[in-house]
Amino acid sequence: xxxxxxxxxxxxxxxxxxxxxxxxxxxxxxxxxxxxxxxxxxxxxxxxxxxxxxxxxxxxxxxxxxxxxxxxxxxxxxxxxxxxxxxxxxxxxxxxxxxxxxxxxxxxxxxxxxxxxxxxxxxxxxxxxxxxxxxxxxxxxxxxxxxxxxxxxxxxxxxxxxxxxxxxxxxxxxxxxxxxxxxxxxxxxxxxxxxxxxxxxxxxxxxxxxxxxxxxxxxxxxxxxxxxxxxxxxxxxxxxxxxxxxxxxxxxxxxxxxxxxxxxxxxxxxxxxxxxxxxxxxxxxxxxxxxxxxxxxxxxxxxxxxxxxxxxxxxxxxxxxxxxxxxxxxxxxxxxxxxxxxxxxxxxxxxxxxxxxxxxxxxxxxxxxxxxxxxxxxxxxxxxxxxxxxxxxxxxxxxxxxxxxxxxxxxxxxxxxxxxxxxxxxxxxxxxxxxxxxxxxxxxxxxxxxxxxxxxxxxxxxxxxxxxxxxxxxxxxxxxxxxxxxxxxxxxxxxxxxxxxxxxxxxxxxxxxxxxxxxxxxxxxxxxxxxxxxxxxxxxxxxx
Amino acid sequence: xxxxxxxxxxxxxxxxxxxxxxxxxxxxxxxxxxxxxxxxxxxxxxxxxxxxxxxxxxxxxxxxxxxxxxxxxxxxxxxxxxxxxxxxxxxxxxxxxx
Numbered sequence: 001x002x003x004x005x006x007x008x009x010x011x012x013x014x015x016x017x018x019x020x021x022x023x024x025x026x027x028x029x030x031x032x033x034x035x036x037x038x039x040x041x042x043x044x045x046x047x048x049x050x051x052x053x054x055x056x057x058x059x060x061x062x063x064x065x066x067x068x069x070x071x072x073x074x075x076x077x078x079x080x081x082x083x084x085x086x087x088x089x090x091x092x093x094x095x096x097x098x099x100x101x102x103x104x105x106x107x108x109x110x111x112x113x114x115x116x117x118x119x120x121x122x123x124x125x126x127x128x129x130x131x132x133x134x135x136x137x138x139x140x141x142x143x144x145x146x147x148x149x150x151x152x153x154x155x156x157x158x159x160x161x162x163x164x165x166x167x168x169x170x171x172x173x174x175x176x177x178x179x180x181x182x183x184x185x186x187x188x189x190x191x192x193x194x195x196x197x198x199x200x201x202x203x204x205x206x207x208x209x210x211x212x213x214x215x216x217x218x219x220x221x222x223x224x225x226x227x228x229x230x231x232x233x234x235x236x237x238x239x240x241x242x243x244x245x246x247x248x249x250x251x252x253x254x255x256x257x258x259x260x261x262x263x264x265x266x267x268x269x270x271x272x273x274x275x276x277x278x279x280x281x282x283x284x285x286x287x288x289x290x291x292x293x294x295x296x297x298x299x300x301x302x303x304x305x306x307x308x309x310x311x312x313x314x315x316x317x318x319x320x321x322x323x324x325x326x327x328x329x330x331x332x333x334x335x336x337x338x339x340x341x342x343x344x345x346x347x348x349x350x351x352x353x354x355x356x357x358x359x360x361x362x363x364x365x366x367x368x369x370x371x372x373x374x375x376x377x378x379x380x381x382x383x384x385x386x387x388x389x390x391x392x393x394x395x396x397x398x399x400x401x402x403x404x405x406x407x408x409x410x411x412x413x414x415x416x417x418x419x420x421x422x423x424x425x426x427x428x429x430x431x432x433x434x435x436x437x438x439x440x441x442x443x444x445x446x447x448x449x450x451x452x453x454x455x456x457x458x459x460x461x462x463x464x465x466x467x468x469x470x471x472x473x474x475x476x477x478x479x480x481x482x483x484x485x486x487x488x489x490x491x492x493x494x495x496x497x498x499x500x501x502x503x504x505x506x507x508x509x510x511x512x513x514x515x516x517x518x519x520x521x522x523x524x525x526x527x528x529x530x531x532x533x534x535x536x537x538x539x540x541x542x543x544x
Numbered sequence: 545x546x547x548x549x550x551x552x553x554x555x556x557x558x559x560x561x562x563x564x565x566x567x568x569x570x571x572x573x574x575x576x577x578x579x580x581x582x583x584x585x586x587x588x589x590x591x592x593x594x595x596x597x598x599x600x601x602x603x604x605x606x607x608x609x610x611x612x613x614x615x616x617x618x619x620x621x622x623x624x625x626x627x628x629x630x631x632x633x634x635x636x637x638x639x640x641x642x
Contacts, residue, residue, distance in 0.1 A: 027554065029591040047594060049618050051556035080628055095628075097555050342624055413614060414622035422617075424624045474612050 020102035044115025052096040055118040060128035060146040061089030061368040068355035072348040123153035130369040134377040142172035144290040163241035164249035179486030204255030207456035215260040232271035296363035302328025316399040335398040343409040344372030403440040412452030419452035421469025421476035462486035466493040478505035515541035545575040550596030570619040571607035
């Protein structure tokens with residue numbers, strides 16, 4: 001994985017000291033909150049319901065055991081012994097003291113981490129496929145391109161005050177594990193018929209108040225034009241994106257208003273100019289970056305089979321282990337969705353344990369997924385059983401990846417100052433209702449996603465079943481959406497009907513799922529059945 | 545009744561105007577009547593409390609109970625981590641909020 005050079009380290013260290021001075025001025029009363037707020041947000045420090053919240057960037061979700069242990073250390077020393085992995089592949093601490101923030105950033109900088117690009121109207125932390133570099137179905141590892149974009153975007157002077165925040169995802173497989181088309185720019189690494197690397201450019205996707213699946217803007221942008229073309233996309237947005245209305249300021253609104261064809265025309269015109277500026281790096285620079293992502297030294301001749309005599313282990317393998325590109329290896333997803341837990345939360349001890357497992361079994365590498373789980377990307381199949389036993393001891397062995405209890409949930413009104421309703425208790429009640437592993441497996445793949453407000457951090461628009469918490473005259477109310485997907489078959493969920501209270505929404509989810517079991521045909525997932533039969537049968541089951 | 549709340553500058557903790565200062569405990573909050581906005585403005589100017597604001601609350605035998613669930617959760621802590629609440633492991637915390 002990428003290692004900082006002297007420039008990266010200098011930039012991050014300088015930012016820590018700058019913020020230390022700014023915090024000092026705030027604590028002394030020299031700065032008002034209005035003056036200080038944009039400065040703290042540029043360093044990932046939010047003020048939530050109960051305390052300051054620090055959002056730590058995990059570029060494209062990749063980190064090593066040293067960094068993971070630092071996350072545990074910070075949770076233990078400065079927070080309340082846990083962290084929350086987010087749908088942006090980042091980590092949030094919920095109980096930070098302002099005076100500690102500079103020391104925390106210094107600790108992060110000591111392991112090549114920071115909280116830059118986790119807030120504000122800039123290009124946010126780049127996200128990617130959690131299986132990158134290991135996936136059997138990828139064209140190539142997308143992370144070197146994500147890293148190139150990270151270096152280009154960090155402190156980009158022209159794009160530090162965009163009309164609104166801007167999110168980019170990079171994948172390299174036809175299977176989309178990063179909700180790529182629900183980003184401001186979604187990039188898919190592809191090869192043309194000459195075998196040359198390039199990118200499909202999807203622009204103007206997003207969730208939030210106005211969910212839109214990004215249209216294709218370019219079928220193939222050569223890799224040598226990546227930065228110039230991206231710069232052109234941003235320039236058109238920066239020039240014409242609305243700044244008068246926060247709800248209409250995202251690039252998706254610009255595309256919606258002028259149309260994809262007109263946006264494409266303007267980007268091409270701008271690109272013709274930008275390309276003359278020499279922005280794209282020489283091949284040697286990209287190769288320098290790519291060398292950091294060279295595949296680990298996978299052993300050859302390893303056994304490619306798994307002893308399935310332990311039933312619980314076999315079920316975990318079936319659900320949480322994915323095919324790897326190297327024979328004898330597997331990709332392991334550790335569920336952070338125990339039935340009685342909080343989606344995405346992990347204790348310091350669990351974070352340390354996952355770091356240990358990565359170091360021992362996965363070439364020292366971990367990934368954070370947008371579904372709020374953790375991936376060990378390079379595990380020998382021969383080590384799976386031993387590793388699973390350690391996960392069992394740490395209560396990290398739930399075999400529920402992509403099942404109904406693998407619920408994405410934002411922090412909701414339990415923590416978030418923007419939320420209108422709580423998400424976590426709803427997730428917990430649904431998980432408890434479907435706790436029976438056999439029932440979960442019978443239902444099959446079902447992506448259930450819960451947001452506590454219209455900002456959609458819990459990706460409810462992209463859930464096969466989505467739940468949106470709203471405030472109805474001071475009372476929590478939950479809308480049910482069906483038919484969304486953040487995968488390669490991206491679609492937006494539709495609202496089923498009137499909302500429910502907290503217990504009512506759990507019953508409605510159960511009625512929806514039972515209706516699916518009645519209607520499904522051989523091999524159909526919930527989403528397949530919904531797309532075949534439409535909303536009406538479900539509506540009838542839900543509302544009678 | 546009307547009460548004033550904000551977040552402490554140093555810790556970000558939820559605080560309540562007690563008449564002569566700020567308290568972590570909502571039970572200490574006092575009815576500010578028509579003076580809430582003025583108190584909030586004065587206190588914000590001291591730069592020790594972030595974004596103080598006035599809320600409606602019901603006067604109960606257990607003290608003020610905010611009208612909106614968001615402020616009730618602010619008063620107690622996350623409903624899903626009662627161990628972290630301002631009154632740790634208070635079995636009544638959840639029902640007080642909801």
